[in-house]
Amino acid sequence: METRVRFAPSPTGALHIGGGHTALFNWLWARRTGGSFVLRIEDTDRDRSTREYEETIMSGMRWLGLDWDEGPDRGGAFGPYRQSERLSTYRENAEKLVAEGKAYREGDAILYRVLPGVELSFDDVVYGRIETMSDGLRERDSDALKDIVLIRSDGMPTYNYAVVIDDHFMNITHVIRGEDHISNTPKQLLLYGAFGWTPPLFAHLPMILGRDKKKLSKRHGATSVYEYRDLGYMPDSVFNFLANLGWSAGEDREIFTRQEAARLFELSRVTRKPAVFDPDKLNHINQEHLKRLDPGARLDLVKPFWTEAGLPVEKHDDAWLADALTLMGGRGQTARELASFSDYYLSFEPVKERWKAEDISDELRARLRSFFSALLSEPDWTPERLEARARSRVEEEGAKMKDYAMTLRYALTGMKVSPGIFEVAALLGRDEVRRRLEFYGFVQSSESDNRPKGA
RNA sequence: GGUCCCAUCGACCAGUGGUCCAGGUCGUAGCCCUCUCAAGGCUAAAACGCGGGUUCGAACCCCGCUGGGACCGCCA
Numbered sequence: 001m002e003t004r005v006r007f008a009p010s011p012t013g014a015l016h017i018g019g020g021h022t023a024l025f026n027w028l029w030a031r032r033t034g035g036s037f038v039l040r041i042e043d044t045d046r047d048r049s050t051r052e053y054e055e056t057i058m059s060g061m062r063w064l065g066l067d068w069d070e071g072p073d074r075g076g077a078f079g080p081y082r083q084s085e086r087l088s089t090y091r092e093n094a095e096k097l098v099a100e101g102k103a104y105r106e107g108d109a110i111l112y113r114v115l116p117g118v119e120l121s122f123d124d125v126v127y128g129r130i131e132t133m134s135d136g137l138r139e140r141d142s143d144a145l146k147d148i149v150l151i152r153s154d155g156m157p158t159y160n161y162a163v164v165i166d167d168h169f170m171n172i173t174h175v176i177r178g179e180d181h182i183s184n185t186p187k188q189l190l191l192y193g194a195f196g197w198t199p200p201l202f203a204h205l206p207m208i209l210g211r212d213k214k215k216l217s218k219r220h221g222a223t224s225v226y227e228y229r230d231l232g233y234m235p236d237s238v239f240n241f242l243a244n245l246g247w248s249a250g251e252d253r254e255i256f257t258r259q260e261a262a263r264l265f266e267l268s269r270v271t272r273k274p275a276v277f278d279p280d281k282l283n284h285i286n287q288e289h290l291k292r293l294d295p296g297a298r299l300d301l302v303k304p305f306w307t308e309a310g311l312p313v314e315k316h317d318d319a320w321l322a323d324a325l326t327l328m329g330g331r332g333q334t335a336r337e338l339a340s341f342s343d344y345y346l347s348f349e350p351v352k353e354r355w356k357a358e359d360i361s362d363e364l365r366a367r368l369r370s371f372f373s374a375l376l377s378e379p380d381w382t383p384e385r386l387e388a389r390a391r392s393r394v395e396e397e398g399a400k401m402k403d404y405a406m407t408l409r410y411a412l413t414g415m416k417v418s419p420g421i422f423e424v425a426a427l428l429g430r431d432e433v434r435r436r437l438e439f440y441g442f443v444q445s446s447e448s449d450n451r452p453k454g455a
Numbered sequence: 456g457g458u459c460c461c462a463u464c465g466a467c468c469a470g471u472g473g474u475c476c477a478g479g480u481c482g483u484a485g486c487c488c489u490c491u492c493a494a495g496g497c498u499a500a501a502a503c504g505c506g507g508g509u510u511c512g513a514a515c516c517c518c519g520c521u522g523g524g525a526c527c528g529c530c531a
Contacts, residue, residue: 010530130460132458136527139457140528151529152529159531181531182459206461252478252479254467254480273461274460274525276466280482281467281482283481287493287494328493330493330495390490
């Protein structure tokens with residue numbers, strides 16, 4: 001039988017980390033088994049559900065690379081895929097239970113009568129055997145059994161009822177959802193029993209917690225997947241990171257692509273312990289994915305952040321910019337960081353803002369002038385030659401490389417950290433290096449008139 | 456209060472009765488490299504919550520305790 005799984009968010013907000021995690025595991029299982037991934041919108045809460053959120057959730061899923069086979073936007077053989085469009089199905093089936101005496105009306109609502117002594121145990125794919133009785137379905141602080149509302153007074157179905165109807169009629173084989181739904185499962189099982197339907201397999205996923213071990217919420221900072229996109233994380237990284245929460249590929253594999261994960265995924269390897277969301281680990285995973293990117297792709301990723309910072313991206317040639325990013329090496333854990341760490345390639349402005357060359361004595365300035373003019377006169381403008389030239393100068397003077405290299409670094413980048421400064425100088429080109437050094441008074445302006453050959 | 460779930464380094468995972476004085480990764484610390492910072496290489500500190508069983512033998516099985524968490528809405 002074909003595997004059919006579903007992700008069923010309610011469109012009352014953006015796609016959150018927890019929802020993304022659930023969607024991801026459903027996707028993984030569908031792809032792993034060659035089955036179908038259904039997107040169903042649970043919009044029975046009229047007050048909070050909007051089409052806009054529905055769209056936001058779908059684009060959040062697309063950003064993560066989670067494509068679905070059936071859904072409100074693309075249809076399918078088991079539609080409609082919005083609960084608000086399935087009202088008649090809910091009503092008809094509830095009426096059936098009323099006719100059989102299993103449910104009753106109360107005003108405009110329909111409630112299912114909970115009988116005591118009904119065994120509601122099930123074998124969870126990840127949690128194993130879970131034993132419960134209908135006797136546990138009580139009202140808070142009460143001994144009375146609580147009947148289950150099927151249809152509300154406003155005509156809308158309740159969550160616990162709608163899921164059962166939908167999962168049944170959509171032929172869902174595996175219900176993969178958060179652990180917070182374990183305690184809803186017995187109620188749903190009761191309804192499957194009432195209809196005489198075979199329930200799907202249930203696989204509950206561990207919760208994702210914040211640093212304080214509490215359920216992830218707004219208090220913990222970024223919680224929607226889009227916030228991570230805006231922070232400069234790659235979808236591949238967020239995917240990879242989320243996949244490692246509650247599951248491991250085994251063989252010490254931690255960094256992988258969606259396709260690799262889909263090939264390796266096993267529901268039986270899902271953990272039961274709630275997992276704490278660790279931003280440091282996400283950073284690391286993002287850095288790994290960033291490193292694996294080819295220069296062109298990395299450039300595409302970083303460009304928007306340069307543009308956002310007001311840097312003149314169009315003034316430079318793509319290949320050159322890609323080289324600059326390659327030179328950045330492993331620096332920067334996100335595209336945003338990488339963009340900010342590399343601004344000096346695109347413009348001298350931020351450099352000037354960061355560094356004023358204030359604490360340079362006249363004596364030092366004189367030495368720097370002589371050093372930098374020697375450097376600028378180097379005919380072969382390559383990192384190797386520049387460094388060799390600098391070294392011999394340093395040796396002659398009995399000075400330290402650090403003194404000159406750091407000043408050069410400040411003058412070219414305005415930062416105290418950067419890639420090898422001779423590499424940076426080589427890439428920037430002789431003219432640009434001269435311009436920056438002149439600005440700080442480390443080179444006589446007149447020198448630009450008798451510049452050496454090859455400039 | 457009731458029902459249910461969980462319990463390995465600070466964090467994420469590995470581990471399914473002996474090969475575990477517990478392994479990998481992030482983070483942390485140190486060293487190497489070095490013009491700086493990353494990256495890279497090397498090293499270190501760091502955990503089976505507690506108590507009982509079962510067994511020749513338990514991180515792995517059972518019970519209790521403790522500690523976390525979820526749910527108990529005409530929200531989903």
